Amino acid sequence: MPEHWLIPETPDLTELVRIAPGALTIGRPLPWNVYDSDGNVLLRQGYVIQTNSQLEQLFERGRFKPRKIERPQEEVFEDNRERNPFADYPDLIHTLEATLKAVTEADPSAQKRLLGLARMMERTCTEAPEASLALVHLYSVGPVIHEQILFYAILCQFIARQFGLEEKRIAVLTAAALTANLALVPIADKLNASNTILNDEQREVIRKHPERSIQALRAAGVNNKLLLTIIAQHHEQANGSGYPKGLSGTEIRPEAEILALAERYVAMITKRAYRKRMNITDARKLIGNLADGNFRPAIPRALLQVLGDYPPGILVRLQNNEVGVVTRRPVRARGPFVKAIFGPRGNRYSGTFERDTSLLEFNIRALEEPEIMPSMDFSLVWGFRS
Incomplete structure (x- = not known):
């Protein structure tokens, strides 16, 4: 699993529970952070499981923190x-x-x-x-x-x-x-x-x-x-x-x-x-x-x-051959805005780079429809504080 998804964080270990079989599926972004038994983050929300082997590892090692639903206050x-x-x-x-x-x-x-x-x-x-x-x-x-x-x-x-x-x-x-x-x-x-x-x-x-x-x-x-x-x-x-x-x-x-x-x-x-x-x-x-x-x-x-033509959350290929995710709809004469995830040669960027698709170099060339979505730290891509 990629190192940039291993982020230290230590919740209360008593709050963590095992991941039930069927709760996660290949090709779908994780809905929550996954921890190991010591409370270290294994994978951030937005990581996409690629193989059966990864899935089995998560069911064996993974924990998550469920929300405790109290009586309404x-x-x-x-x-x-x-x-x-x-x-x-x-x-x-x-x-x-x-x-x-x-x-x-x-x-x-x-x-x-x-x-x-x-x-x-x-x-x-x-x-x-x-x-x-x-x-x-x-x-x-x-x-x-x-x-x-x-x-x-x-x-x-x-x-x-x-x-x-x-x-x-x-x-x-x-x-x-x-x-x-x-x-x-x-x-x-x-x-x-x-x-x-x-x-x-x-x-x-x-x-x-x-x-x-x-x-x-x-x-x-x-x-x-x-x-x-x-x-x-x-x-x-x-x-x-x-x-x-x-x-x-x-x-x-x-x-x-x-x-x-x-x-x-x-x-x-x-x-x-x-x-x-x-x-x-x-x-x-x-x-x-x-x-x-x-x-x-x-x-x-x-x-x-x-x-709009390209709503937030979909993947697109740009004129310069980068692939990114649409993060914002057009504002006045600019956009939509895209965060580039893959470079022109298919290499995964270590970070993300905002592209204004109203600029000729970054015009949207086509929709991207991969069999499996790429992993993204959604909060980071959309600029939220962790």
Whole structure:
């Protein structure tokens, strides 16, 4: 394993637990730091496991630090630290898991947890927008259901603002994005990993998941009418072909269409057992086509404007033959901005170098779609303090 990923750090050893088989996969960035039994960092978040041998070593030697989910205290929901989406990613996932568990169990803390997590997502997206969008693309190779739900909430934040939705409605939409698929959580990962045709029971679960998610929210004391309406309608389609009621046109709330589009986009760029993931160019073309009958035209347009031609987190080859990751969308007449990772001859740079792709030498020549993503220290690449 490369030496530049071996960084000294010593957490409380009692907090470290073994990595469960199946928690890590080849070709996917690590979601958290991996430690040895003495508390030394073996690998930083963002390292990509390349071989079965590396994977076996990590299961044998590796430890990680899980977040301890306590009963809700006010400070849990009013976290005023600087937002670093990469460092916060494991905590966001665990907080989402705890929130959905609280809803499922009708815990009195459920509504407070949900509102707190929605506020946390809002702060993350508004204070670190480029890194938040990058999360969606860096971890889109094979996300589990809780990661997909976080991506829906992130995309809803951006699409809704571009569409012009007022802030109060964006907050409710974010809470809806975090809970709309609650009823699918127990089976979603299994469905995504299967390449067989859905059976009748699975189809029924999928078709009824909005209604069952709403039932769980109501039982947990979450009764916001707009939130429940968004969830109820997020599989309706403007042309009347959706479910459960076959609504059409303006019968469907724009918030529901925004959530539906966020889910559709994540599905496009995510690998499934039964198909490859789409590259950003093909995904953009398909989004453009969705304006014809499936959605209000302004909603797909809003997503296309958010993404741009090259959204943060994707890999590109530059005119000078360097390969890098897009870190920022265009600003005025400049950009998008890329951090070069590989030199023109394919050599891995020891650091990263920012390139303004509006300059002729650094124009983007093509998308890069490697079988396995290169390792990156995400916080370092996006300029966050460790």
